[in-house]
Structures are given as structure tokens and as C-alpha cells.
Amino acid sequence: MKSSAIMNDSKAISILSVSPLRDDHGALEAILRHNSGSSFKWKLHTGTTAQRATALLRIDRIPIVICESDLRPGSWRDLLEETAVMAHSPLLIVTSRLADERLWADVLNVGGWDVPAKPFDRTEVIRVVESAWQHWHAQNRLPAKAQMVAAAFLV
DSSP, X not given: OEEEOSSOOTTOEEEEEEOSOHHHHHHHHHHHHTOTTOOXXXXXXXXXXXXXXXXXXXHXXXXXEEEEXXXXXXXXXXXXXXXXXXXXXXXXXXXXXXXXXXXXXHHHHTTOOBOOBSSOOHHHHHHHHHHHHHHHHHHHHHHHHHHHHHHHHHO
């Protein structure tokens, strides 16, 4: 696993790029580093296989995974299955040069977040990543509030 400090801020939001293609990681790093107009700061981690990604996700709480549709060994489906059972499971964004309606429907129907096409469009990537982060953050913030309310009643 490689980690790129796109922003050297401890409040940077982690994203995991999973692809056997170095160009994918480089393109995402360039987009996230120059995310003008965005109020978010990103930290990109990279991996080449679903197995390595799963190992990292078991150690680090990473909210967003951007995964190449054609992983070998393994697949984006394997990664989705592994992460679905994790506490604070990340949202999975699947990418493909052949992103079509069939893949998009397949990914969304089994719990993936979105399917941006490659080559990456800067505006689309930022939109998809920001919406995934906002959704994940809202989803994972609620249990903490519920715990605080419950604790107030126990006093």
C-alpha cells in the first residue's frame, strides 16, 4: 500500500484507490490535489489488489474506495462483500473504461456508490467523491449522536 499526502492536514479525508493500473492512481492524485472549488482535503492511499485493499481497510477507517472494475486476482464484487461487513464500511466507487448502463446498474443494485468512466473527468470525480463523503459522514455520524442521547438518559 502506498499513501500519498495530497494534503498534509490531519483533517484530510482518506480515499483508497484500488487498481493494477498506475495511471489510475496518478490521475486520481492529480484530480484530488487540484480540486479547486472544493472545500475538502483528500489523502489518497493506493493498492493494486482487492486483498491488499481489504487488509488496509481492516486497519484504517477509510470512507471511500475507488476501485477498477477489472481487478485480478479478485474483483470489485469481492471488495464490496468484504467491506459490507465492516463497521463503518466504506462506500465503493467502481471505475471502468467500459462504464455502461449495465455496469452502472449492477454496481448500484449490489450496494456500490457510483460508476464514473475512464479516462476520468475532473468535475465528475470531484462530484462523485464529495457526494460519497457527505453520505458516508452523515451515515456514520448518527450512531454517535444516538449514543450521546442514550447516555443522557442513563445519568
